[in-house]
Amino acid sequence: MPSPEDVKATIKTYILEEFLPGEDPDELTDSVELMTMGILDSISVMQLVSFVEEKFDCSFDAHELSVDHMNTLEDITKLVTSKL
Amino acid sequence: MNLHQYFERSAAQSAEACAIEQADGATISYAELAALSDRVRDRLMLEGVEAGDRVGLYLRKTIDTVASILGVLKAGAAYVPVDPTAPASRNGYIFDNCRVKAAIVESRFSEKLEAELQQPSGAPPLFVVDEAGGGRGLERMLDGLDERKPAPKSESREVPMSNLAYILYTSGSTGKPKGVMLTHENATSFVDWCLETFEPTADDVFSSHAPFHFDLSILDIYTPLSSGAKLVLVPEDVGKEPLGLAALIEEKRITVWYSAPSILTMLTQRGELEGRDYSSLRAVLFAGEVFPVVHLRSLHEKWPHTRYFNLYGPTETNVCTYYEVVPPIPEDRTEPYPIGAVCSQLEGIVVDLDDQPVEKGDEGELCIKGPNVLNGYWELPEQTANAFLADYYRTGDIVVEEDGGNFRFVGRRDRMVKKRGYRVELGEIETALYAHEEIEEAAVVAIPDDDAGVMIHAHLSTVSGDKVSMIKLKKFCSERLPVYMVPDRFAFHESLPKTSTDKIDYQGLKNG
Known part of the structure; x- marks a missing residue:
């Protein structure tokens, strides 16, 4: 089973490559507010979720695709880890 | 009186006075x-x-x-x-x-x-x-x-006053330039307004920064040459070079300066204006695009003694509204200054999408009628017809009339886009970006996108020349704008590309 650190690193890399090309990885800290700052919107959250579901063989409920559960890298890591 | 007769009149009165001086010092008298x-x-x-x-x-x-x-x-x-x-x-x-x-x-x-x-x-x-x-x-x-x-x-x-005085070609939507036809009546009613508003005297020295195919040149050429004043020609190469330009304004003792805001931004940022003598300068006029307040404030700090005029109007009408910016410019102001009230010889109305006049205070398209308004586009009857609402020229610009009768520029009609169903005004995003201390220039374009309608791309240049973290910029924008207006992408440039008329080249940024 992947460690929380691995999960976080995979998701972080994906977000940087897909939504923040060229950004310094150090800027994307655990607490950056991805949805409320406009880094992820409703469409890109779905894209991220599809990636995570396939990568880690898990599934999300519709209500989880929200700012309450997915606003930071830390939130997302917690959510994904809980499903493994 | 025909346009050239304005010159002939002052040539008769000021025969020996210097009419034009080139940057290299060559001069010619009125006679x-x-x-x-x-x-x-x-x-x-x-x-x-x-x-x-x-x-x-x-x-x-x-x-x-x-x-x-x-x-x-x-x-x-x-x-x-x-x-x-x-x-x-x-x-x-x-x-x-x-x-x-x-x-x-x-x-x-x-x-x-x-x-x-x-x-x-x-x-x-x-x-x-x-x-x-x-x-x-x-x-x-x-x-x-x-x-x-x-x-x-x-x-x-x-x-006859209805004869054409000049045709200025602007870029057309079809990709071919289109000729804006302007008559002697159009030109002279504008020049009359310039003479009345800026009260030039024989002691004035006007700059001619804009190229002659650009409508700013009409004010540049005919205001001084109708009043016995001197015109100083700024050649194309010096015009884009901040230090040379800063020196020229001082050395030629320019009294009235007129250019696109981007040139003034360049001057205040890179012209090293401190320590030079600009005591001759009495008025700075700008037009053609929105002047970010951060740069206007910085210019005013360097040139505190001159008057500042925001002139507004498309080539089709030349200047049709204007606003004098009266200092002080508050430290915390980021909203651009209004474009002002309609010039005295013209009439303006603001209409909604159904061409009905809006209630005062509501947004709508500014339409202008009067003697400045173009005769039409050269051999383009359909485009000419579409440009008018009865005898009002449609500027394509969305404005709001504020208390006091001044219009506030909201944006180009074609710069209003919809993203995921939300209406987005691209200029508002630029205003937010200009509030960031690292940002020198900002241009926001909408790129068609199948999912969202549009993707919002921000093109930026920075004061230091370094990139700014996109996360930090998104955070900054999200504190000032609804989240759907936060740009999707940021691109950094050494400086933003300009058109031949010194405006930011939005079309190029969109296609590039």
């Missing part, structure tokens, strides 16, 4: 300019130029060009100035399109131009000036022609 432009008129008339004809001008910005302009007008014809830095193919298209009867061209451009001209009735005669500058090139050309066949002295023509 000499009158005589030189008379010779251009006589030559054109001898070659068969009639009242109502068009004459092309393809010269670098020099005394020779202004003398040619006046000569064309005196012959009763309309002048068609083209951008000497544009490709010959574009300029050839323009001359063909309006079927110029003749063209005055600098030799460095003539060969390429000739290859492009394809008028069915045969190419027009080109008057080739070997090297424009100080009026000497034009003079040599006229001398040469006179040796072969002297041009008899004639009288300047007076034409």
